[in-house]
Amino acid sequence: MLKKKWFIILISIFSVIALGVGVFAFTVYKSLEDTAASMHTPLDRTTSEKRPKEVDFKKKDPLSFLILGVDERPGDRGRSDSMIVLTVNPNDKSMQMVSIPRDTRTEIIGKGFDDKINHAYAFGGPEMSIATVENFLDIPIDYFVQVNMESFKDIVDAVGGVTVENNLVFSHSGFDFTKGTLDLDGEKALAYSRMRYDDPRGDFGRQQRQREIIQGVINKGASISSVTKFDDILEILGNNVKTNLTFDEMVDIQANYKDARHELQQHQISGQGQMISNGTQDIYYLIVTEEERMKLSNQLKEHLSIEGESVAKNQ
Template sequence: MSKSRLTNKKTKKRKGLRIALIIFILLLLGIVAFLFSIWWNAKQTVDDEIHQGIDSIDTTVAKDKINKGESLNVLLLGVDERKNDSGRSDALMILSIHPDDDSIQIISIPRDTRAEIVGNGTTEKINHAYAKGGANMAVDTVEKFLNIELDYYVKVNMEGLEGLVDAVGGVTVQNELAWVDSGYYKKGYAYKEGEIHLDGAQALGYVRMRKQDPEGDFGRTKRQRKVIEAIINEGASFGSVTKISDILDVLGTNVETNMDFTDMQNLFLNYRNTRKNINTYMLEGQAQIIDRVNYLIVSEEEINKVHDMITK
């Protein structure tokens, strides 16, 4: 082979390497730009649309706990809110996040639980707290009822649950009761016993049903916890990165929380392993009619038991 042909071959090889390197750099820049746009859009959505501070929680304490990797308690409020209606918290749960043993405890408080409504001077159903005084009164009421400290609250409009489930690509749950929905949301849909995959409308019907369940509201809260757990797992999966725009659209119009974007970011980074071990429990009590109103009366023993589960 002549010297000139050898030189040309080396030149073409170097040129090919340069082109490959340029393509790699462009791809890398594209990925960085994509990830930055996701980060920026998420930050804007959380801080401008979702974040809502309340007087009853001092988030400086919670921020310090996150930085130290300590346990956190989050009040989840599933609220029915329609136009010209303040709504009631039909789903009320405490999400206790324990990084020391990488676990999450989801504790449901039945909506008929009789409790002192702090700031209102009455003793009635605990889900009335949100209707009478919003998230502030709901937080104060739950804190006093269980003698705990809440670090954050998250309020979700139940109508937005449908969009959120669709945004993460649906959820899979283990269904313990077969029934055909006769309600408004997914009328005629048959929920089979066993593992089922639900889209948004099916998930909403799944957490709404109560009358066909022998356990009534207790059965409904079980299904609510199943869907919450499924959303946590789907939302935390890598595949959800491609769905982040849809998720943010739903969150921006249906979720309110006193977490800012930095809180969420640090929570995800420092507590990401806790979702691998999720336990659920529902506050137990005795049904009782007082002044012609149905209540769930919870004993001091049960309250102390749940208090210890949360503050372990």
């Protein structure tokens, strides 16, 4: 009788735990769904013209993202302070990340003239940014993720901070950064990722630091410890991130592509700075050679399992 009583007590305890886990799981799922709905910003197009067929998540087709770090201002759309292309190949479990310097001179698709690539966002939002990057790299951009840069510090804090390997001693925004392993909270991470003028590599060094912070957020966001902070993370994401990903697509990507995060290769676009007159003033641009552009384009096409090499554009 005593054994039976303890057995009933144990079953009752496990039932309460199971019920609690079920309620928690439903709450998380519902919160995720609501956040995804608030972030969802559909584009006018459904698929890229450079994508011969629609991405099949179940078949684990490689896919690409354009990450836009936008410096938004009241009453002004702002410019994309950062443009990063991320390609994901779940078959070889790898990702490749390419920072596009914001001063890169290229054709702004939809405007018909050459300008700094980050101006595409000011002219036509994410649609024009995507079209311009697709034309520049000759690859499809399947999805975009737009992040308000001012909220970046909150995202870093929500995942418990990030760890980076710093190779340059510098100070910025009141913070001192030494060489070696650094644990950064949100304020420090934002300052770390924004410094440019004191870096001998200029914008290239800044882009490297931005990629490190993004990788740190991805790694921390995927950890078990971040689950307990999901309310904070979701609130920040819902208020400061826009994407054309739907909730169902997010779920499919998480299920089929998550192992790709374990290997990340980072690439830097190189070019030559040049002052070019627009008729009234000289403006600084980064000129990327056709050889450099084609080399990177073909590398990304290979990672996306897209056939055909890029060819030189008419100058």
